[in-house]
Amino acid sequence: MEQRTEILVDTTILIHHLRKLKKEDTHFIRAIRRFNNLYISVMTLYEVEFGYERDKRPSELTELLPFLKLLPIDDATARQAATLHSDLIAQNKDIGIRDVFIASTALVHQLPLLTLNIKHFERVPALSLIHL
Numbered sequence: 001m002e003q004r005t006e007i008l009v010d011t012t013i014l015i016h017h018l019r020k021l022k023k024e025d026t027h028f029i030r031a032i033r034r035f036n037n038l039y040i041s042v043m044t045l046y047e048v049e050f051g052y053e054r055d056k057r058p059s060e061l062t063e064l065l066p067f068l069k070l071l072p073i074d075d076a077t078a079r080q081a082a083t084l085h086s087d088l089i090a091q092n093k094d095i096g097i098r099d100v101f102i103a104s105t106a107l108v109h110q111l112p113l114l115t116l117n118i119k120h121f122e123r124v125p126a127l128s129l130i131h132l
Helices: 011-020 028-032 042-054 075-090 098-109
Strands: 006-009 037-041 068-071
Touching: 006 011, 006 028, 006 098, 011 042, 028 098, 037 098, 042 068, 042 098, 075 098
Parallel strands: 006 037, 037 068
Antiparallel strands: none
């Protein structure tokens, strides 16, 4: 079986890394070592930057961006998000619009999602989740 070389990194992974004092063995560093290509959704970029803005602190995300490729919310992702969000609400399993867009980005680009929030994203059955 071929090992995946690409992964979508969830917001929780970046926040965990940025908050750690000792960053040598975070999930983010493990992902850099294991995968050739790390991606984030534009929604993850928003969530991290919004946190810095809210806290009135300069962003530290810039130091991580060279290791990440940014995936936009395009029409395919928006359509996938609309379908997914509707389905989750109908099943009383809503995960919130921001996470719907992150999950939809992973689904459209056929990427597994690296997250610390496994129980939350397990509500999306088609999503492949990874926890290092």
